[in-house]
Amino acid sequence: MSDASSKRWDLPNAPTAHTLPRDVPTAVAKVLVNRGVDTAEKLRLLLDPPQQLPYNxxxxxxxxxxxxxxxxxxxxxxxxxxxxxxxxxxxxxxxxxxxxxxxxxxxxxxxxxxxxxxxxxxxxxxxxxxxxxxxxxxxxxxxxxxxxxxxxxxxxxxxxxxxxxxxxxxxxxxxxxxxxxxxxxxxxxxxxxxxxxxxxxxxxxxxxxxxxxxxxxxxxxxAALGTIADLVPLVDENRFLVQQGLIELSQTQRPGLLALFQRSRVDPKHLDTETISFQVSPRLNSAGRMGHAEDSYRLLTTRSTSEGDMLADSLDQLNRTRREASDKALDIAFGQIEQKYSAGPLPPILFVGDPGIVPGVAGLVAGRLAETYRRPAVAMSMSMEDGKVVASGRSIPQFDIEEAFGSAQHLLVKYGGHSQAAGFTVTREQLPQVISVLSEVAERELADCDLRPALKIDAEVNLEEFSQDALHWLSQLEPFGQANPRPLFLSRGLEVLESRTMGSTSQHVKLLVSQEGKVMTALAFNQAQGWPQGASHLDLAYTINADWWHGVKSDNLKVVDVRPANG
CATH class of the missing domain: 3.90.1640.30 (inorganic pyrophosphatase (n-terminal core))
Structure with a gap:
């Protein structure tokens, strides 16, 4: 089986001439030029679009x-x-x-x-x-x-x-x-x-x-909560809805949301798309996954503080239940992949199924598999008493999974979704044929694709390039999300000053790294296993993230991938 942790680093093209304003910091200019924003006019259109939004x-x-x-x-x-x-x-x-x-x-x-x-x-x-x-x-x-x-x-x-x-x-x-x-x-x-x-x-x-x-x-x-959660492109009118929605959320008077922010340890004054995606959306989604979505609707619309508190407690508990179910299902899924393909290469589309993969977390499992192995994946709940299997699929940009499901629609009870996230219901009797059809489609459409996990680096920089001015400019590119991802940087040869694990099972790594006198904190979540222990210098691929603690802001490196320097 191919090594899922071996990511390909796609480096940016060599810097080209640009006509961006002279006050744009070097690190930011590298990102902008790499994304096609190489003139002052293009930058103005990005930050201050001429069209009146929202549209008529x-x-x-x-x-x-x-x-x-x-x-x-x-x-x-x-x-x-x-x-x-x-x-x-x-x-x-x-x-x-x-x-x-x-x-x-x-x-x-x-x-x-x-x-x-x-x-x-x-x-x-x-x-x-x-x-x-x-x-x-x-x-x-x-x-x-x-x-x-x-x-x-x-x-x-x-x-x-x-x-x-x-x-x-x-x-x-x-x-x-x-x-x-x-x-x-x-x-x-x-x-x-x-x-x-x-x-x-x-x-x-x-x-x-x-x-x-x-x-x-x-x-x-x-509108902002729904737009962020649905992973639609954060450009054009969506960018407007999220920008303005985050402003409104920072001063929301909704008792349910205020209670949910408190349970999520979220300060509404410092909300961004990632806080919504990782802290708020999972709790709102937990009702639909593990209970009934009516609870999330009531939390969003109630005018009662006591009801808001009660519903926030309920969603917080459902989210814990969802995490437990997800962890169990992921263990099953990765175990099946290891067992099926330990002796050979991975197929272009992955299938896992088990009664322990409940419908409410099947999409999360498929998403993790697709992200880890860089290929479409289908996770199936096999616990249906009526003889039907409920499946969720997640994909990669090169493969339209909803269209692929459509090629097997004559075998399915029902199906639907998007190009990157879709689902279907099928009888147990028809399942083998469905797997065969989808495998043939994936074999044909992904035959010439490099399916190794890849990181698209926006800019290679030295840490000293992250001045306060540069960090401020980066914040102007928000909100980050689909079609406008948080910039991914690469720095080579960082000296490791300190390193320790953290987390309930020591699954995270916290570092203090230095380059040419610039010292920054780096956080590598869920990467302790396989971390290059003992390396004195590292090459890091990372994003810059702001953390707030008691009202004090710190900008840290959020590690996406690591290699020993010169390794």
């Missing part, structure tokens, strides 16, 4: 019909059902619509499906429940663009449907009053990268604009 929602296909139908519901006192997905994107989008419509006086009924009992997507049972509760208009969030049968059922029962979804539509569209999806053929909206929460925000922006009323800036808190 009326530029979105279907927005006029959706707003018109909502206005009818407002005038006629109709009850509106909101059907959202159970992940953070779906929950925050549902909350955006619930709050936005509720503040207009529209009666709303949110519905979030149970991950295990109902699964992804709009269902006939959910429609029947909503209609039975007096709902005459259903709005979907982060789902629905392929729900032809379900929307037809809603229409048969007398309910209209507005679809908001960012997934790629099929040739046949549901018979909805309006479908708001920037991926629709012919849609001329200037940015197609919005997530479900982003589209829910656009619908509320459109409704309030139609009524001539200002929308509540607190909706941006929810």
């Amino acid at each position: 929602p009326q530029r979105m296909a279907g927005m006029d019909r959706a707003v018109g139908r909502l206005h009818q519901a407002l005038n006629q006192g109709e009850k509106v059902g909101i059907f959202g997905d159970f992940d953070v994107d779906g929950v925050t989008g549902t909350a955006i619509l619930g709050e936005g419509l509720g503040e207009l006086g529209i009666s709303v009924l949110p519905y979030l499906p149970h991950r295990v009992e109902e699964g992804h997507g709009l269902s006939g049972a959910a429609i029947q429940y909503l209609v039975g509760q007096g709902v005459s208009l259903i709005i979907t969030v982060d789902t629905g663009v392929t729900a032809v049968t379900e929307v037809a059922e809603a229409r048969r029962l007398g309910a209209d449907v507005i679809i908001t979804d960012h997934h790629v539509p099929q040739p046949e569209l549901p018979d909805a009053v309006a479908t708001i999806d920037p991926n629709l053929p012919g849609c001329s909206y200037p940015f197609a990268g919005l997530c479900g929460a982003g589209l829910a925000f656009k619908l509320m922006q459109g409704m309030y604009q139609f009524l001539g009323q200002p929308w509540n800036p607190a909706l941006l808190e929810l």
Whole structure:
């Protein structure tokens, strides 16, 4: 089996001439030029885009019909059902619509499906429940663009449907009053990268604009949470939503979020995308993974401090349960990979399955495998009592896993997702054939790809280049995320002044390193095993991260990979 820890370092091209402003520090200029920002004008467009954001929602296909139908519901006192997905994107989008419509006086009924009992997507049972509760208009969030049968059922029962979804539509569209999806053929909206929460925000922006009323800036808190969690590109309008949303989150008045920040040991004044991704989103997601997503919805929307505290405690406990289940499932998954492929090379797509991989953590397992082995991976929960297997897949940029699942759709009960994250349900009897089909697709499409894990270095620098001015300039490139990752630096020959392990199982390494008189702290999380012990000098690939402790900021190296110097 190939060594998953042996990463290829893809070094940047040799520095080229640029016309960036002279006050841009050298380390920052290297990053910008490597990312194609090599003139003063390109830098200005990055930091201060000329277009007015957020964009006019009326530029979105279907927005006029959706707003018109909502206005009818407002005038006629109709009850509106909101059907959202159970992940953070779906929950925050549902909350955006619930709050936005509720503040207009529209009666709303949110519905979030149970991950295990109902699964992804709009269902006939959910429609029947909503209609039975007096709902005459259903709005979907982060789902629905392929729900032809379900929307037809809603229409048969007398309910209209507005679809908001960012997934790629099929040739046949549901018979909805309006479908708001920037991926629709012919849609001329200037940015197609919005997530479900982003589209829910656009619908509320459109409704309030139609009524001539200002929308509540607190909706941006929810839009930012969903956008960060869904790993959509943090460029263009998404960059605006996250930048402004982080400002709103820093002064949020939501009791549930304040309680969750406290449990997460997060200072809202110093929130960034990584804090949301690693501290807040997992807790919000834990309800949908290990319990019911309704708890996350209630935490986001409650106005009660006591209820917020109770729900934050519940999500914190669910997150601990999720971590325990994840650790168990990861041990199983890596054990299966080691057992299957110890004698030979890894295949282009990995499959693991076990009753110990519960549906709520299967996606996390697949993601870790794809990240570790740099190839698509599918993790399957084999514990279903009805004879069905629920699978989650995660991929790499060179392989569209949702499209691959589509090649086996004739064998599947259902499937769906994105190019990099998708899932399917299949009967046990059909599973071997599905694995065969997907393996053939991966063999064909990845035949010429170098699947060794790789790190794309943005700039090779000396530590002395990180002046306070340079660190300030780097912060101007935030928010970091998909399509705008935190810059990855390489420094060679760093002298190790101090080194020790830390963590409950000594799984982390903390270092004090020096280069030409500049001393900095380096933190290597979950890298103690395999660390080059005893090396006096190291080559480090790392990002620069700000840590806050009792209101004091320190900038540290977050180690991504390490090699002995000259090794």
